[in-house]
Amino acid sequence: MAKDGRPAIDAALAERLVAAQFPQWRGLAIRPVAFGGWDNRTFHLGETMLVRLPSAGRYAAQVDKEQQWLPLLAPNLPVAIPTPLAAGGPAEGYPWRWSIYAWLPGETADRAPIADARAFAADLARFLAALQRIDPAGGPAAGAHSFHRGGSLAVYDAQAREAIDRLNGRQDGARLRAIWDEAMAAERREPPVWVHGDFAPRNLLVREGRLAAVIDFGGLAVGDPACDLAMAWTFLSGDGRLAFRDGLAALDEATWARGRGWALWKAAILASGVAPGPADDVREAERVLAEVVADPISPGGARSR
Numbered sequence: 001m002a003k004d005g006r007p008a009i010d011a012a013l014a015e016r017l018v019a020a021q022f023p024q025w026r027g028l029a030i031r032p033v034a035f036g037g038w039d040n041r042t043f044h045l046g047e048t049m050l051v052r053l054p055s056a057g058r059y060a061a062q063v064d065k066e067q068q069w070l071p072l073l074a075p076n077l078p079v080a081i082p083t084p085l086a087a088g089g090p091a092e093g094y095p096w097r098w099s100i101y102a103w104l105p106g107e108t109a110d111r112a113p114i115a116d117a118r119a120f121a122a123d124l125a126r127f128l129a130a131l132q133r134i135d136p137a138g139g140p141a142a143g144a145h146s147f148h149r150g151g152s153l154a155v156y157d158a159q160a161r162e163a164i165d166r167l168n169g170r171q172d173g174a175r176l177r178a179i180w181d182e183a184m185a186a187e188r189r190e191p192p193v194w195v196h197g198d199f200a201p202r203n204l205l206v207r208e209g210r211l212a213a214v215i216d217f218g219g220l221a222v223g224d225p226a227c228d229l230a231m232a233w234t235f236l237s238g239d240g241r242l243a244f245r246d247g248l249a250a251l252d253e254a255t256w257a258r259g260r261g262w263a264l265w266k267a268a269i270l271a272s273g274v275a276p277g278p279a280d281d282v283r284e285a286e287r288v289l290a291e292v293v294a295d296p297i298s299p300g301g302a303r304s305r
Contacts, residue, residue: 007055007094009041014051016092022100025049035108035202039218045100049085053098060096061145062218063087067099069139070217073194076134078126080104080205080213106205106212109235115209121240123211124204125247128228132193139194142223149197150223153183153258156265163268167289171271175293176264183261186254192222199228201235225251229259230266233291245297256297264292 011030019026028046039059043051054060067084074081083102090096106112114120142150153160164176196203197219205213219227229248232241245256269275270285277285 009053009055009094011043013092013094014041014043014045014053017053017088017094017098018045018051018100020091021088022086025100035111039216044103048103050101050103051098052101053094054096057096058144059218062220063097063099065140065145065220066217069220073131073134077130077214079123079211081217082213082215104205104213104215106207108202109204109206109211110201112206113209114206117236117238117240118243120206120209120211121236121243122247124199124231124236125244127211127214128196128199128225129248129250131196132225134194136192136194136222139222140220141192142195142221146195146197146219146221146223149219149227150192150195150221150225152224153226153261153265157184159274160261160265160268163265163272163274166272166274167268171286171289172293176268176289179264179292180261183258183264186257186261188224188226188254188258190252190255193225195219195221195223195225195228197221197227199231201231224255224258226255226258227262229256230263232297233260233263233295234267234288237291241295241297260292260296263288267292 011032015030018028018030025045029044030051031044033042033044033050039055041053041055045051054063064087066082067087070081070084074083082104084099085102086100088098088100140146142148148155160180164173164180167173167176196214196217198216203214203216204211205215229251232244236244267285267288270277270281271289
């Protein structure tokens with residue numbers, strides 16, 4: 001058991017689990033995936049598969065959700081998403097369900113060169129628009145399994161206000177509070193749609209400068225798409241930000257206001273220390289807050305910088 005209370009998850013454990021439950025793949029080389037994430041520990045299985053093991057109980061419910069829904073969503077989306085190949089069960093002292101997926105090649109967008117920022121942003125919008133068009137009937141309503149992505153911002157109201165209070169003096173606290181109040185007041189009137197839930201650069205795979213795949217659907221839910229719009233401020237800028245907005249023109253002003261709120265919340269809790277993070281993440285959060293304050297990307301009022 002690791003010091004933080006999570007089970008010690010390493011390649012040896014993954015090898016034992018695969019050998020015991022999927023003997024057809026016994027003997028394939030298992031090695032850690034570079035930048036494999038925190039919610040799950042991820043390992044290459046041979047050259048064409050990966051093993052994904054939840055790192056804590058709060059992530060375990062995501063296994064069956066992805067196994068059930070990703071094969072149904074995939075045919076309706078413009079780029080690849082993970083293909084589940086098998087689901088394993090608790091064993092070898094490991095307490096949760098886990099998955100084997102087909103390997104998707106590419107480099108994450110936070111590390112890969114982007115050939116054309118505007119085209120890339122348009123591809124992101126095209127993906128989300130396609131996801132939102134898929135029939136959500138029977139899909140999992142937003143909740144604890146999605147960390148309330150797709151749900152109401154009100155879940156994080158107290159946390160966001162604490163973070164803004166801590167930042168006052170380092171950031172324009174009055175302006176941040178006004179943006180947050182606007183997001184909280186922006187009522188959702190549209191029916192629920194599919195949301196990715198963690199639409200972030202580390203979950204976008206790039207090949208030859210273009211979007212090739214979207215991964216990590218642990219936050220998948222049916223609800224409010226505003227959470228997926230945070231990308232506009234956390235990653236995109238200038239013409240790319242405008243292209244993203246244009247590609248999702250069907251979403252109303254209230255949805256964009258809530259999306260801005262999601263971006264503010266995540267950046268504020270990191271920048272303020274309400275949620276601890278490494279120094280690089282804190283600096284990036286400060287940058288994102290400046291973007292949130294500067295640019296609402298409202299129709300006709302968005303700026304290309």
